[in-house]
Amino acid sequence: MNNNLISKSVNTCAGCGLEIVIRLALNILGEKTIIVIPPGCAALFSGYSNETTISVPGFQCNLGNTAAVAGGIRAGLDMQGIEDVYVLGFAGDGATVDIGLQSLSGMLERNDKVIYICYDNEAYMNTGIQDSGSTPGNAITRTTPGGKLIAKKDILRIVESHNIPYIASASVAYIKDLRNKIERAKTVQGTSYIHVHTPCPTGWGFQPSQTIEVAKKAVQTAIFELYEIIDGEKKTNKTINNILPEKEYLEIQKRFKREE
Amino acid sequence: MKNKIHVLDGNSAAAEVIKLARVKVIAAYPITPISPTIEILSEMVDSGAMNARFIRVESEHTAISYIIGAQLTGVRATTATSSVGLALMHEVIGVASGCRLPIVMPIANRALVSPWSLWCDHQDSMAERDSGWIQFYAENVQEVVDLMIMAYNIAENSSVLLPVMVCFDGFLVSHSKQLVFLPEQKEVDAFLQEYKPKNLHLNTEKPLFINNLTSPEDFSEMRYQQEIAFENALRIIPQVQKKYFDQFERKYGLFEEYRTEDAKIIIICLGSMAGTVKYVVDKKRKEGLKVACIKITSFRPFPYLELTEKLNNIQTIGVIDRSAGLGAQLGSLALEIKSLININNQKFVNYIAGLGGRDITENTIENIFNDLKTSNIEPSKKWIDTSPNACKIRRIEVEK
Numbered sequence: 001m002n003n004n005l006i007s008k009s010v011n012t013c014a015g016c017g018l019e020i021v022i023r024l025a026l027n028i029l030g031e032k033t034i035i036v037i038p039p040g041c042a043a044l045f046s047g048y049s050n051e052t053t054i055s056v057p058g059f060q061c062n063l064g065n066t067a068a069v070a071g072g073i074r075a076g077l078d079m080q081g082i083e084d085v086y087v088l089g090f091a092g093d094g095a096t097v098d099i100g101l102q103s104l105s106g107m108l109e110r111n112d113k114v115i116y117i118c119y120d121n122e123a124y125m126n127t128g129i130q131d132s133g134s135t136p137g138n139a140i141t142r143t144t145p146g147g148k149l150i151a152k153k154d155i156l157r158i159v160e161s162h163n164i165p166y167i168a169s170a171s172v173a174y175i176k177d178l179r180n181k182i183e184r185a186k187t188v189q190g191t192s193y194i195h196v197h198t199p200c201p202t203g204w205g206f207q208p209s210q211t212i213e214v215a216k217k218a219v220q221t222a223i224f225e226l227y228e229i230i231d232g233e234k235k236t237n238k239t240i241n242n243i244l245p246e247k248e249y250l251e252i253q254k255r256f257k258r259e260e
Numbered sequence: 261m262k263n264k265i266h267v268l269d270g271n272s273a274a275a276e277v278i279k280l281a282r283v284k285v286i287a288a289y290p291i292t293p294i295s296p297t298i299e300i301l302s303e304m305v306d307s308g309a310m311n312a313r314f315i316r317v318e319s320e321h322t323a324i325s326y327i328i329g330a331q332l333t334g335v336r337a338t339t340a341t342s343s344v345g346l347a348l349m350h351e352v353i354g355v356a357s358g359c360r361l362p363i364v365m366p367i368a369n370r371a372l373v374s375p376w377s378l379w380c381d382h383q384d385s386m387a388e389r390d391s392g393w394i395q396f397y398a399e400n401v402q403e404v405v406d407l408m409i410m411a412y413n414i415a416e417n418s419s420v421l422l423p424v425m426v427c428f429d430g431f432l433v434s435h436s437k438q439l440v441f442l443p444e445q446k447e448v449d450a451f452l453q454e455y456k457p458k459n460l461h462l463n464t465e466k467p468l469f470i471n472n473l474t475s476p477e478d479f480s481e482m483r484y485q486q487e488i489a490f491e492n493a494l495r496i497i498p499q500v501q502k503k504y505f506d507q508f509e510r511k512y513g514l515f516e517e518y519r520t521e522d523a524k525i526i527i528i529c530l531g532s533m534a535g536t537v538k539y540v541v542d543k544k545r546k547e548g549l550k551v552a553c554i555k556i557t558s559f560r561p562f563p564y565l566e567l568t569e570k571l572n573n574i575q576t577i578g579v580i581d582r583s584a585g586l587g588a589q590l591g592s593l594a595l596e597i598k599s600l601i602n603i604n605n606q607k608f609v610n611y612i613a614g615l616g617g618r619d620i621t622e623n624t625i626e627n628i629f630n631d632l633k634t635s636n637i638e639p640s641k642k643w644i645d646t647s648p649n650a651c652k653i654r655r656i657e658v659e660k
């Protein structure tokens with residue numbers, strides 16, 4: 001990556017999936033970006049006290065108002081005729097699909113010119129691994145000790161119902177695809193929403209070296225689908241000809257294993 | 261200069277000042293009794309009378325979040341709310357003050373649930389009294405105009421940089437049409453400088469990460485800076501009020517004294533009830549009673565030093581609170597006042613009145629003065645306008 005807008009020393013766990021996404025996103029969007037990050041593991045990048053890891057302007061918002069703050073920033077820029085700045089909301093699954101869903105919906109409805117990236121590590125990780133609406137069924141977390149009884153909330157379908165110009169799902173295992181999607185988001189007049197599957201070794205129970213493998217398996221088993229919806233037209237990005245059995249994804253993670 | 265006379269209610273006055281202050285982003289959510297303010301603003305934007313962006317957002321939580329984002333980019337941004345709307349903002353209210361954003365927000369005071377009430381009391385803003393916002397309380401529509409205009413100047417002063425709530429009584433002021441002087445645009449332009457961010461600013465030329473996790477080593481110091489800003493505000497507010505007087509010939513203070521010269525009995529209050537208290541003071545003075553009124557205009561910062569001096573020689577002090585202060589010895593205003601006086605030499609009573617839209621009538625105030633004349637009790641809270649069978653109403657008998 002040529003423009004390093006994020007410092008090297010960040011306290012994410014080894015093998016953290018979201019770290020790949022935030023580095024790539026700022027690498028693609030560049031210096032003229034304002035980033036909004038709610039509490040969660042991404043806030044490790046906001047920094048601590050008078051140190052930050054990010055060299056673009058940023059704001060750490062509350063857990064449920066990423067979209068609202070980002071929309072407001074865009075409105076403020078618009079009123080000053082500043083058009084060459086990207087506004088990036090970078091939020092976890094909990095901050096997006098649960099507590100932030102209302103403000104997300106408002107922003108999508110208004111079609112504010114914001115790039116919203118949700119990194120989906122499928123639980124409230126920063127508070128110690130509790131289940132979120134985005135946690136898949138059967139996954140064990142600290143609040144679903146017997147495995148989650150409810151299926152994963154399909155946030156992408158909720159987003160789709162708002163008819164924004166650009167929606168994409170993506171995965172850290174398919175970097176080129178993710179890169180293309182962020183590049184496309186740059187050109188969108190209105191909201192773009194990118195939902196990135198970002199495995200978390202600490203919360204899911206696999207080796208830090210397996211992050212990409214786990215992410216890839218999710219796609220190969222058709223558990224996580226890669227697609228784009230451009231102006232309402234759905235386009236599948238990765239057609240899996242040979243769908244692997246689900247257990248190949250599930251069995252490499254401790255969170256789906258109940259202790260006997 | 262006296263300015264042109266207009267007929268405005270509190271809500272339209274707030275909207276007019278927001279326009280005059282050249283606010284650029286307005287995000288708001290309707291709630292009684294302040295909805296007309298946001299309707300008027302949306303109309304002003306729609307007609308082109310105002311060069312701003314108006315967004316009817318999906319909640320008050322978003323409204324305050326949205327304007328924080330907007331103001332951080334370097335423009336004036338605002339919202340307006342009441343009651344549960346303000347309560348819903350609570351999580352984010354402290355972000356505006358902690359980020360030292362000089363946002364000015366009108367509040368039409370309305371009771372909080374439960375039970376539901378559409379009408380005035382002060383519990384909504386009193387619940388936010390320690391949130392790092394300056395709080396002004398307006399008695400009437402003219403004060404809404406004047407306090408709002410001054411609020412921008414005070415908030416944006418570089419030794420203050422605090423957000424301001426300009427509170428006015430729901431319906432009693434928000435919906436009461438009154439004759440007011442409203443300055444012209446060029447006069448307000450002369451009074452208020454063009455907005456420039458003086459502290460935190462989201463600007464790609466000068467990148468800054470704002471509001472990250474802060475260690476115990478810095479947290480207290482940052483709170484302390486806010487405390488100092490309030491101390492500075494106690495000095496800056498009178499300066500701005502003086503400047504306002506010089507330009508517009510309307511006089512303001514941190515509090516207003518009414519016939520306090522030789523007073524023996526005094527009522528201290530805030531908001532629209534001050535009008536009624538002053539009226540009764542005149543009446544009682546005619547009867548030869550040495551009574552007076554002090555109206556608190558600036559509740560935050562609280563003008564404790566100046567008030568201590570004023571109250572020194574007053575024998576009997578009654579404080580009216582329009583919120584219950586549940587579980588506390590006294591209501592919010594009374595707690596402030598009690599700490600300034602010597603309860604061994606001075607008689608002090610706190611009256612709770614006017615909750616959930618109950619009128620504070622001439623009669624209520626007369627009762628208070630009569631009570632103050634006679635009662636000889638320990639500092640206490642008295643529910644002066646509550647019916648004697650209060651505990652009997654709406655009782656549900658639970659089967660034993």
Ligand SMILES: Cc1ncc(C[n+]2csc(CCOP(=O)(O)OP(=O)(O)O)c2C)c(N)n1
Nearest residue numbers: 039040041063092093094095123124125126
């Ligand atoms: C209103 C509110 N409630 C709770 C929290 C505590 N909290 C901080 S981070 C977090 C987890 C967020 O989860 P997610 O958005 O999925 O991000 P992750 O930690 O997984 O990266 C929670 C619940 C908070 N900051 N604010």
Ligand code: SF4
Nearest residue numbers: 012013016041200202
């Ligand atoms: S807990 Fe998971 S998401 Fe959070 S920093 Fe560690 S690996 Fe990354």
Ligand SMILES: [Mg+2]
Nearest residue numbers: 092093123124
């Ligand atoms: Mg998460």
